[in-house]
Each structure stands twice: as structure tokens, then as C-alpha cells.
Amino acid sequence: MSSVKPDRRINRTRETLFHALSALMLEKRYDDITVQDIIDRANVGRSTFYAHYQDKEDLAVSTMITILDSLTDTMEQSNTDPRQFLPGRGLFEHIREHHQMFKTLTSGRGLDLFFQKGQEYWSERLATRLQAMLPQNQEPKVPIPILAHYVSGTFVTLLKWWIDNKMPYTSDRMAEIVEQLVTPSVQAGLFGMSG
Amino acid sequence: MSSVKPDRRINRTRETLFHALSALMLEKRYDDITVQDIIDRANVGRSTFYAHYQDKEDLAVSTMITILDSLTDTMEQSNTDPRQFLPGRGLFEHIREHHQMFKTLTSGRGLDLFFQKGQEYWSERLATRLQAMLPQNQEPKVPIPILAHYVSGTFVTLLKWWIDNKMPYTSDRMAEIVEQLVTPSVQAGLFGMSG
DNA sequence: TAAGATAACGAACAGTTTGTTTTGTTTGCA
DNA sequence: TGCAAACAAAACAAACTGTTCGTTATCTTA
Numbered sequence: 001m002s003s004v005k006p007d008r009r010i011n012r013t014r015e016t017l018f019h020a021l022s023a024l025m026l027e028k029r030y031d032d033i034t035v036q037d038i039i040d041r042a043n044v045g046r047s048t049f050y051a052h053y054q055d056k057e058d059l060a061v062s063t064m065i066t067i068l069d070s071l072t073d074t075m076e077q078s079n080t081d082p083r084q085f086l087p088g089r090g091l092f093e094h095i096r097e098h099h100q101m102f103k104t105l106t107s108g109r110g111l112d113l114f115f116q117k118g119q120e121y122w123s124e125r126l127a128t129r130l131q132a133m134l135p136q137n138q139e140p141k142v143p144i145p146i147l148a149h150y151v152s153g154t155f156v157t158l159l160k161w162w163i164d165n166k167m168p169y170t171s172d173r174m175a176e177i178v179e180q181l182v183t184p185s186v187q188a189g190l191f192g193m194s195g
Numbered sequence: 196m197s198s199v200k201p202d203r204r205i206n207r208t209r210e211t212l213f214h215a216l217s218a219l220m221l222e223k224r225y226d227d228i229t230v231q232d233i234i235d236r237a238n239v240g241r242s243t244f245y246a247h248y249q250d251k252e253d254l255a256v257s258t259m260i261t262i263l264d265s266l267t268d269t270m271e272q273s274n275t276d277p278r279q280f281l282p283g284r285g286l287f288e289h290i291r292e293h294h295q296m297f298k299t300l301t302s303g304r305g306l307d308l309f310f311q312k313g314q315e316y317w318s319e320r321l322a323t324r325l326q327a328m329l330p331q332n333q334e335p336k337v338p339i340p341i342l343a344h345y346v347s348g349t350f351v352t353l354l355k356w357w358i359d360n361k362m363p364y365t366s367d368r369m370a371e372i373v374e375q376l377v378t379p380s381v382q383a384g385l386f387g388m389s390g
Numbered sequence: 391t392a393a394g395a396t397a398a399c400g401a402a403c404a405g406t407t408t409g410t411t412t413t414g415t416t417t418g419c420a
Numbered sequence: 421t422g423c424a425a426a427c428a429a430a431a432c433a434a435a436c437t438g439t440t441c442g443t444t445a446t447c448t449t450a
Contacts, residue, residue, distance in 0.1 A: 007418060009426055034407060045428040050409065142372050143364075146356065150376055153352030154345060161344045177337050181345055184379035202447060204397055229436060240399040245438060 014052060016042045018063050030060070072121065092162075092171030115156050122152040134190055142189035150189070151182055209247060211237045213258050225255070256312075263313055287357075287366030310351050317347040329385055337384035345384070346377055 020042035024033045035056055039049050053059040127148040134140055140147065155178060162174055169177070215237035219228045230251050234244050248254040322343040329335055335342065350373060357369055364372070 005419075007426065009417070013427080035409085036407070043428095046409085047411080047429085048427050051426080055409085142375060146353065146372060147376075149356045150349060150353060153356075154349060157348030157352065158341065158345060161341065161348075177341060180337060180383055181342075181380045184383045185376045188375055188379045200448065202396065204446070208398075230438090231436065241437095242400080242439080242441090243398050246397080250438085 013044060013048060016044060017049065017052065017059055021059060021063065071118070092159075092174050115160060119149075119152045119156045122155070123148045126151050130186070130190070140190045141192045147186065147189045151186065154178065154182055208239060208243060211239060212244065212247065212254060216254060216258065259312060263316060266313075267316065287354075287369050291362060291366045310355060314344075314347045314351045317350065318343045321346050325381070325385070335385045336387045342381065342384045346381065349373065349377055
């Protein structure tokens with residue numbers, strides 16, 4: 001068993017490529033960015049790029065997954081109560097702090113993929129939590145998968161709106177709004193309108 | 196004033212191109228489809244394509260706008276009461292009838308653009324209706340633009356879920372679910388939780 | 391139905407972008 | 421120091437794009 005240490009250059013190159021892509025996405029649409037643009041900006045050889053990633057999309061997706069993981073960590077940390085189905089307020093705050101990055105990821109209709117992946121990701125986690133809120137053997141008014149999809153969809157939709165509109169409200173206010181909108185729906189969806 | 200009749204060939208070519216794109220989107224991702232693929236499939240000359248559309252995206256967007264207009268017509272027809280903010284049930288039914296087309300438009304993560312455009316489109320219309328529901332000079336708990344975005348977002352999200360999951364519920368049931376989820380939220384968003 | 395107009399065809403074109411390959415250089419690490 | 425891995429640079433074929441232009445097919449209208 002040879003303990004081979006990974007060459008530091010690898011991560012450095014990957015980071016450089018990520019930053020180059022991010023910077024470029026601030027300037028033009030994702031579709032209009034070429035591999036040539038990326039490697040020029042990153043000062044990385046063409047062959048090196050293809051040694052690390054299959055193509056442009058591969059780079060983009062890898063980048064997104066990384067971000068999504070860190071985001072989800074934040075989400076879980078700020079909210080350990082399984083009865084609480086909404087992402088904690090910390091999430092909006094976290095995003096505000098890194099808004100440049102998210103602006104990057106979403107501007108120019110760049111990566112709807114990011115939101116799509118995020119929604120799937122969260123939808124699965126929510127389904128579990130919602131199921132747990134329901135007394136055993138009780139049928140929900142609205143099927144759980146739809147409910148989960150609805151909640152994560154709402155969250156993603158409003159998150160996107162917030163970013164696209166240059167964050168006109170504080171992160172706390174946004175979290176409050178999401179809560180105000182989603183809570184009564186979930187109540188209704190699980191237990192029915194009036195008890 | 197010369198009464199020049201439009202040449203039928205124009206519409207025929209456009210329709211042919213639309214169908215070719217639709218068919219191709221069932222086979223591969225939108226991004227992977229080339230203009231070459233489209234004109235081969237459509238048996239249309241290269242120069243003819245560029246005489247009608249600027250590029251591939253132009254064709255796709257034109258097609259979408261056409262469909263969106265017809266969809267919105269259906270929506271408005273089945274629902275003339277300005278106090279009623281939800282798309283009528285007829286919309287789900289209409290989509291079910293043309294599900295092949297919508298499958299085409301949305302499969303392979305083809306045109307998120309379609310949903311995006313649809314959401315913007317409906318969001319504007321909804322804002323007006325929501326404003327009308329509010330007594331004059333009364334401040335809503337949640338800003339109207341957010342509320343409008345939320346409703347249209349929910350609708351689009353669930354519509355997409357419905358299509359992606361092969362329409363496991365009837366169109367009536369889906370319309371009912373949307374209603375059950377959105378109504379209490381809008382109540383809360385406009386007037387507050389309990390009066 | 392013939393003439394004129396318009397639309398479509400198809401080939402050829404330069405310019406890009408892509409992904410691969412080859413060769414030589416730099417860097418990390420033992 | 422020396423080796424192996426990572427990288428740079430350049431050249432390459434293949435594919436796609438968008439345009440041009442001469443030719444052919446089709447429609448409209450007189």
C-alpha cells in the first residue's frame with residue numbers, strides 16, 4: 001500500500017479553472033463561453049484542461065456540486081430539529097455573504113442546472129421530514145412527494161427572485177416571508193384546511 | 196395598396212422546422228442538437244433556415260412564444276373572474292391533451308427557458324389580480340411582486356413535476372392540489388395569518 | 391395558362407470551436 | 421539529486437456556424 005500524496009498542483013489548477021469560469025460568467029452567458037476563453041483566462045494549457053475535465057459542462061457541474069454540498073451543510077447545521085422543515089434563516093444569510101458567487105452562478109440564465117439540482121437535493125430531504133410530521137397511518141391531504149416538491153420549489157423560486165432582483169430585502173425578511181407563505185400551505189397539505 | 200397574399204410556403208417551412216426540432220428533442224438534449232441536425236431532419240436548405248431564424252435559439256424561442264400565447268388564451272378563457280388568481284383547471288386539461296408536445300418541450304432538461312418565460316409571463320398578470328384583491332390603501336403582509344412570483348412559481352413547479360413524473364394524477368386532481376396549497380398562502384400573504 | 395415574383399435549394403466558403411496528440415518543460419517529493 | 425507526475429504549447433482533423441450566390445421550384449395574379 002503506497003501512500004501517494006496527491007500533487008498540490010492538481011487542486012490549484014482546478015481552482016484556477018473554477019475561478020476563471022466564474023469570472024467569465026459575470027461577463028457573458030454560460031452558453032457563449034468557450035473552453036478557449038476559460039483556459040486563456042486561467043492560463044492553463046489546453047491539454048491540462050482536458051486532463052481534468054471532460055468538457056465545459058463537466059467543469060460547471062463539478063463546481064456546482066461542491067457549492068451545493070457546502071450549502072447543504074450550512075442548511076443542516078442551522079437547523080437540526082426534524083420537525084422544522086424550512087431551511088434555516090442562516091441559509092439566506094450565507095447566500096448573502098457569498099452573493100457574488102451566486103450572482104455568478106445564476107446570472108445570464110447561466111445555471112438553471114444549479115437550482116434544479118438544488119431542488120432535487122432538498123426535495124428528498126424534505127419528504128422525510130414531512131412524513132415525520134404526520135401522525136402514523138394518517139393520510140395527508142396532498143401526497144408527500146408533491147408537498148416536498150412544492151416546498152423546495154417555493155424556496156428555490158424565491159431564492160432566485162431575491163438574487164435576480166438584487167436582494168431588495170434582508171435575508172431575515174426573506175426567510176420570514178418564505179415561512180409565512182409555506183407554513184399555512186403545509187398545514188393545509190398535511191392536515192386539511194381547518195383542522 | 197397591393198393586396199399581397201402571404202406565401203404558404205413560409206408557414207410550411209416554419210412548421211417543418213418546428214416539428215424537426217420537437218422530434219429531435221425527444222432523442223437528445225437540446226444542447227446537443229445542431230442546426231445541421233434540424234435541417235437534415237426537416238429536409239430544409241441551410242440558407243432557408245437562416246432566412247427564417249437567426250439561429251437555433253431563435254427557432255426554439257419563437258416556438259415557445261407561440262405555444263405560450265395559445266396556453267395563455269386557454270388560461271384566460273377558462274377563468275374570467277379577476278378575483279380568481281389561479282389558472283383554471285382547463286389549463287391542466289389542455290396540457291394533458293397536448294402532453295406529447297410538452298413532453299418534447301421539457302424532456303432532457305430541454306427548455307427550462309419555456310418554464311422561465313411562462314413564469315415571467317404569468318407573474319405579471321397575477322400581480323394585477325392580486326393587487327385588485329386587496330382593499331385600497333391596505334398593505335399586504337408580503338409584497339405583491341413576491342406573492343405573484345410565488346404563485347406562478349408554484350404553478351410552474353408543480354406543472355413540471357406533473358409532466359416529469361408522467362402525470363400520475365388527473366388534471367382535475369392537480370388543479371385541486373395547487374388550489375389547496377396556494378389559497379391559504381395567498382390569504383396569509385395578503386391579509387395575515389388569522390385575520 | 392403564362393409571366394413575374396418570391397421562396398427554397400444546395401454547394402462552396404472562411405472562420406470557430408472542439409477534443410486529441412505529440413513533444414518538451416516545470417514542479418513536487420523522496 | 422533524480423524520478424515521475426503535472427503542465428504548457430502547438431499542431432491537427434473533424435465538426436459546426438453563418439454567409440453568399442447561382443439555380444430551381446412554387447405561388448400569385450393578370
